Amino acid sequence: MSEKQHSHDLPFWRKYIFSLDHKVIGIQYGITGLLFLFFGFCLMMLMRWQLAYPGQPLPVIGNLFSERMMVGGIMLPEFYNQLGAMHGTIMVFLGVVPLAVGGFGNYLVPLQIGAPDMAFPKLNMMSYWVYFLGGVAMIASFFLPEGAAQSGWTSYPPLANIAASGQTVWLIGMVFLITSSLLGSINFIVTIVQLRAEGLSFFRLPFFVWAQFVTSFLLLLAFPPLEAAGVLQLMDRLAGTSFFMPSGLVVAGKALEVSGGGNPLLWQHLFWFLAHPEVYVLILPAMGIVAEVFATNTRKPIYGYKSMVCSVIFLGFMSFIVWAHHMFLTGMSAKMSSFFQITTMIISIPSVILLTALALSLWGGSIRFSTPMLFAIAFLPMFGIGGLTGLPLGLAASDIHLHDTYYVIGHFHYVVAPGTIFALFAGVYHWYPKVTGRKMSEILGKIHFFLSIVLINGVFMPMFILGLAGVSRRLYDQMQFAHAQPTQPLNVFMSVCAWLLGLAQIPFIINIFGSLIWGKKVDNNPWEATTLEWAAPSPPPHGNFDAVPEVYRGPYEYSVPGQKHDFWPQNMAKEN
Amino acid sequence: MTDNPEEIKKHVKVYITVFAALAFLTVLTVAASYLKLPLVPAILVALFIASLKAGLVAGFFMHLLSEKQVIISILAVTVFFFVVLMLLPALSSSSLYVS
Amino acid sequence: MSDNGIRYISKPHPVTGVTNSKLGIWCFLASEVMLFGGLFSAYVLLRASAPSWPHGSDLLNVPLATLNTLVLITSSVTMVMAWASLALKDFSKYKRYMAATILLALVFLAVKSVEYAHKFEHHHFPSTNTFYAIYFTLTGLHGLHVLGGVVVNTYFLFPGSALWKKDPEQFKGRIECAGLYWHFVDLVWIFLFPVLYLL
Numbered sequence: 001m002s003e004k005q006h007s008h009d010l011p012f013w014r015k016y017i018f019s020l021d022h023k024v025i026g027i028q029y030g031i032t033g034l035l036f037l038f039f040g041f042c043l044m045m046l047m048r049w050q051l052a053y054p055g056q057p058l059p060v061i062g063n064l065f066s067e068r069m070m071v072g073g074i075m076l077p078e079f080y081n082q083l084g085a086m087h088g089t090i091m092v093f094l095g096v097v098p099l100a101v102g103g104f105g106n107y108l109v110p111l112q113i114g115a116p117d118m119a120f121p122k123l124n125m126m127s128y129w130v131y132f133l134g135g136v137a138m139i140a141s142f143f144l145p146e147g148a149a150q151s152g153w154t155s156y157p158p159l160a161n162i163a164a165s166g167q168t169v170w171l172i173g174m175v176f177l178i179t180s181s182l183l184g185s186i187n188f189i190v191t192i193v194q195l196r197a198e199g200l201s202f203f204r205l206p207f208f209v210w211a212q213f214v215t216s217f218l219l220l221l222a223f224p225p226l227e228a229a230g231v232l233q234l235m236d237r238l239a240g241t242s243f244f245m246p247s248g249l250v251v252a253g254k255a256l257e258v259s260g261g262g263n264p265l266l267w268q269h270l271f272w273f274l275a276h277p278e279v280y281v282l283i284l285p286a287m288g289i290v291a292e293v294f295a296t297n298t299r300k301p302i303y304g305y306k307s308m309v310c311s312v313i314f315l316g317f318m319s320f321i322v323w324a325h326h327m328f329l330t331g332m333s334a335k336m337s338s339f340f341q342i343t344t345m346i347i348s349i350p351s352v353i354l355l356t357a358l359a360l361s362l363w364g365g366s367i368r369f370s371t372p373m374l375f376a377i378a379f380l381p382m383f384g385i386g387g388l389t390g391l392p393l394g395l396a397a398s399d400i401h402l403h404d405t406y407y408v409i410g411h412f413h414y415v416v417a418p419g420t421i422f423a424l425f426a427g428v429y430h431w432y433p434k435v436t437g438r439k440m441s442e443i444l445g446k447i448h449f450f451l452s453i454v455l456i457n458g459v460f461m462p463m464f465i466l467g468l469a470g471v472s473r474r475l476y477d478q479m480q481f482a483h484a485q486p487t488q489p490l491n492v493f494m495s496v497c498a499w500l501l502g503l504a505q506i507p508f509i510i511n512i513f514g515s516l517i518w519g520k521k522v523d524n525n526p527w528e529a530t531t532l533e534w535a536a537p538s539p540p541p542h543g544n545f546d547a548v549p550e551v552y553r554g555p556y557e558y559s560v561p562g563q564k565h566d567f568w569p570q571n572m573a574k575e576n
Numbered sequence: 577m578t579d580n581p582e583e584i585k586k587h588v589k590v591y592i593t594v595f596a597a598l599a600f601l602t603v604l605t606v607a608a609s610y611l612k613l614p615l616v617p618a619i620l621v622a623l624f625i626a627s628l629k630a631g632l633v634a635g636f637f638m639h640l641l642s643e644k645q646v647i648i649s650i651l652a653v654t655v656f657f658f659v660v661l662m663l664l665p666a667l668s669s670s671s672l673y674v675s
Numbered sequence: 676m677s678d679n680g681i682r683y684i685s686k687p688h689p690v691t692g693v694t695n696s697k698l699g700i701w702c703f704l705a706s707e708v709m710l711f712g713g714l715f716s717a718y719v720l721l722r723a724s725a726p727s728w729p730h731g732s733d734l735l736n737v738p739l740a741t742l743n744t745l746v747l748i749t750s751s752v753t754m755v756m757a758w759a760s761l762a763l764k765d766f767s768k769y770k771r772y773m774a775a776t777i778l779l780a781l782v783f784l785a786v787k788s789v790e791y792a793h794k795f796e797h798h799h800f801p802s803t804n805t806f807y808a809i810y811f812t813l814t815g816l817h818g819l820h821v822l823g824g825v826v827v828n829t830y831f832l833f834p835g836s837a838l839w840k841k842d843p844e845q846f847k848g849r850i851e852c853a854g855l856y857w858h859f860v861d862l863v864w865i866f867l868f869p870v871l872y873l874l
Binding site for chain 1: 679680681682683688691693695698699702703705706707709710711712713714716717720721724725800801802803804805808809811812816
């Protein structure tokens with residue numbers, strides 16, 4: 001006798017709030033992630049005012065901010081630093097990863113492997129709520145007397161150790177977020193290993209699932225050292241320990257009353273041990289999405305699928321041994337920097353293989369230039385620019401000049417913003433019909449795309465110029481430095497592009513909500529795609545499939561000679 | 577893991593033996609500390625005995641000696657990255673840093 | 676198979692040979708290896724770069740910690756015996772061994788509290804120096820893990836044990852997983868003890 005109620009018997013709060021269904025949890029992650037992306041974007045738009053017009057009062061909304069943030073509408077340097085630290089933290093940990101892994105991963109992985117749900121539904125639900133609590137903590141920190149964390153998303157001691165209480169809340173928030181990630185990664189690994197449908201061998205998995213699988217290992221094994229470091233920094237701040245405080249520190253003329261004997265580099269090593277694999281957590285799901293969108297919209301298999309799988313595994317492995325390329329300027333010896341330069345150069349090989357395989361997947365395809373395809377195609381050159389600008393940073397000789405300049409900011413934003421986030425947009429347009437049963441508007445989608453691709457380059461391309469001119473990052477006002485003054489006008493251009501880019505997201509927001517009502521209704525497989533999620537109804541019911549599907553072929557059997565249709569679904573027993 | 581009662585009873589005998597070995601090794605490691613060896617040999621002895629104890633717990637109590645390939649593989653990858661993590665302090669040691 | 680159709684909860688997967696929870700708990704333990712690894716790494720770095728470092732035996736109570744080591748090892752034995760009792764379908768023996776495990780864990784925590792109290796009385800705090808900082812942090816985090824184990828094991832001794840009647844295979848699997856976690860906690864202490872107290 002089943003004690004578990006069928007989903008239509010569940011009360012509202014158990015069906016939609018504390019649901020155990022991976023699809024509901026995926027949507028929760030998706031909506032929350034998108035909201036945090038929006039919030040992080042707003043933080044940036046505020047920063048860009050100060051950058052474009054240093055010391056000028058912010059018109060209209062400047063008066064809405066408290067005296068601790070803006071005086072007479074003029075941004076205080078402490079608030080600028082809070083915006084910087086929290087923009088980074090929120091975008092990486094509350095926005096992109098929850099959307100890419102918690103949102104897309106949670107929703108699609110069980111469907112694409114033909115499973116009824118994730119292996120541990122209760123753990124899945126817990127992961128989301130722990131993430132939610134971490135997010136609440138992070139946002140709440142803005143309302144502390146001295147505001148939110150303001151020592152960069154990297155929280156380097158000794159500065160972070162002696163910073164105001166917002167830093168403690170940041171650390172507590174990070175403990176929650178790391179815990180959420182760990183629980184989630186266990187779920188993904190077990191689900192993918194154990195719950196694949198009959199006939200779905202590892203090399204028949206969609207590349208998206210492989211990307212999520214490797215990402216989960218990165219989250220599982222790389223996050224704990226940062227959790228350890230977070231505990232150590234909390235001990236330094238709350239229990240007066242000196243894990244990261246060297247002896248003899250003097251602050252504002254007064255010697256600090258700590259025991260000393262600590263090492264700030266310990267934090268940097270532990271932090272970057274996670275944070276480097278973390279950037280691959282940011283990019284791998286995006287590559288997975290691009291692969292799926294490409295296969296569907298070129299009507300041909302992904303080029304070099306096996307090479308891509310081997311590359312993504314190798315990439316994941318290498319990502320653990322490159323971290324000190326973030327630390328070239330800490331005084332390390334040539335021996336040590338040589339090691340990390342070599343591993344960093346080696347890791348570019350699988351990245352290039354992945355990008356090249358995706359690019360070659362376009363060759364000879366019958367390309368449908370739909371909105372998701374436009375975003376996915378744009379991912380290639382944008383990630384390419386991001387990747388290429390990483391090379392002078394990964395080589396110590398050039399990094400000495402470029403470290404901690406705007407060049408770095410340009411580099412990593414290119415990979416994450418017109419890189420990952422464009423891929424996430426592609427994913428939203430591509431899978432919206434599966435999730436809601438309706439298509440998004442192509443007109444609004446194309447407006448969103450064309451405005452975004454132009455404006456986002458306007459925001460980030462000039463940063464390389466600023467960086468090469470030696471303008472440091474995290475500056476409240478670059479006019480204070482003679483060498484930085486000539487490039488100040490570029491800030492105005494970048495800020496205007498950023499604000500317009502914000503406006504350019506309005507068609508997207510309207511599209512997401514409006515299509516729920518006005519979107520064209522679709523059946524199971526509106527894109528005529530081959531992977532298993534398209535075998536389920538749109539949206540899929542609780543349990544996804546009537547029976548465990550059986551898989552007969554690989555994930556990208558498009559345009560197979562001799563078939564009547566140009567796609568051959570994985571689970572179709574007969575000819576198509 | 578087999579459910580055969582005879583097999584389980586054999587395993588129980590093994591558990592008791594392992595317990596005795598662990599107790600003995602504990603006494604041994606404390607005794608070794610009274611030798612007041614210089615630092616490096618003391619570390620090597622202590623870690624060696626600890627590794628033996630850990631191996632017994634992992635191999636017999638956690639059944640790793642008879643565990644399936646998928647779990648051994650995950651642990652092998654973990655051990656590799658654990659070693660990298662333990663080498664991290666060596667990277668910060670003064671001899672590798674320019675003063 | 677559960678009501679929501681998820682397979683391999685009680686019966687192992689035909690190819691991998693493990694249940695979902697067995698694989699899951701090992702993944703969790705892998706992450707715990709990296710967590711304590713981060714702290715051990717910090718210990719090595721701090722000690723190696725310190726101009727001088729005290730002998731653990733001079734500052735800490737070795738006899739008490741030796742007792743605690745034996746207590747924890749014994750609790751590992753009782754834990755695996757609890758699982759073995761279930762395999763032999765002896766539920767009352769399981770309850771006795773599980774209760775013993777919990778009691779031994781509480782003894783461990785009690786001894787630790789005595790140690791901590793003694794340190795605090797003599798004004799030795801985490802803030803005193805880096806030795807005490809890493810000592811309190813490492814043993815503190817380990818102690819929290821012991822406490823977590825006590826909570827889980829108590830759940831499986833009382834309310835959770837109802838599953839034995841409904842699905843003995845699944846319950847035995849859960850106790851095996853709880854056992855794996857518990858042995859890991861023992862494992863960490865096996866390294867913590869010599870590193871902090873004897874070197």
